[in-house]
Amino acid sequence: MLVSGTGSILQALIDACADPGFGARIVAVGADRDGTGGVARAEAAGIPTFVQRLGDAPDRFMWDRKLTVDCHMFEPDLIVAAGFLKLVGAAFLGRFGGRMINTHPALLPAFPGLHSVRDALAYGVKVTGCSVILVDAGVDSGPILAQAAVPVLDGDDEATLHERIKVAERELVVDTVGRMVRYGWSVQGRRVRIGASG
Ligand code: GAR
Numbered sequence: 001m002l003v004s005g006t007g008s009i010l011q012a013l014i015d016a017c018a019d020p021g022f023g024a025r026i027v028a029v030g031a032d033r034d035g036t037g038g039v040a041r042a043e044a045a046g047i048p049t050f051v052q053r054l055g056d057a058p059d060r061f062m063w064d065r066k067l068t069v070d071c072h073m074f075e076p077d078l079i080v081a082a083g084f085l086k087l088v089g090a091a092f093l094g095r096f097g098g099r100m101i102n103t104h105p106a107l108l109p110a111f112p113g114l115h116s117v118r119d120a121l122a123y124g125v126k127v128t129g130c131s132v133i134l135v136d137a138g139v140d141s142g143p144i145l146a147q148a149a150v151p152v153l154d155g156d157d158e159a160t161l162h163e164r165i166k167v168a169e170r171e172l173v174v175d176t177v178g179r180m181v182r183y184g185w186s187v188q189g190r191r192v193r194i195g196a197s198g
Pocket of ligand 1: 008103
């Protein structure tokens with residue numbers, strides 16, 4: 001798993017993985033910065049961790065290669081980015097493309113990018129939510145695996161809305177990762193089907 005922040009979605013996956021029937025095991029947690037809650041949660045759960053900071057690499061290209069090597073060492077079947085605030089590059093996608101997923105706090109293709117909750121509020125939508133997507137070379141542009149809707153309430157600010165989205169997001173990510181590892185998935189164009197019943 002790749003994280004940049006508090007790691008509450010990571011925690012939901014750690015908890016889900018405690019049940020052998022869930023079908024997944026988190027082999028490592030990586031971050032792009034020091035001192036993340038995500039890495040602390042992984043350490044508390046006895047999961048190997050690594051940090052690959054952009055500032056420690058000569059350029060973005062080399063950072064991407066170093067991150068690829070870090071992940072490759074743990075031989076993951078699936079890469080899950082949850083609140084990972086960096087775009088991966090060609091080396092990473094060459095190695096893990098098609099089996100890297102990201103969770104995003106909006107109903108894509110609406111409100112891609114880093115400020116999606118703020119953008120949705122400012123636009124005045126009455127329903128927003130979260131999307132779990134396969135990562136491609138664009139910004140939040142990959143095929144959609146799953147989505148959940150969350151109503152926007154009149155009194156919402158960015159923080160209250162994001163917290164409510166994250167409640168839905170934790171459930172959606174756990175459900176989606178579990179179904180992917182148990183049943184597999186296939187992609188045709190932009191349409192993704194998980195398992196036989198999709
Ligand atoms: C989640 O809402 C995730 O969608 C968002 O960061 C939060 C991480 O929460 N990611 C992005 O905005 C990436 N563009 P967490 O650290 O508590 O798991």
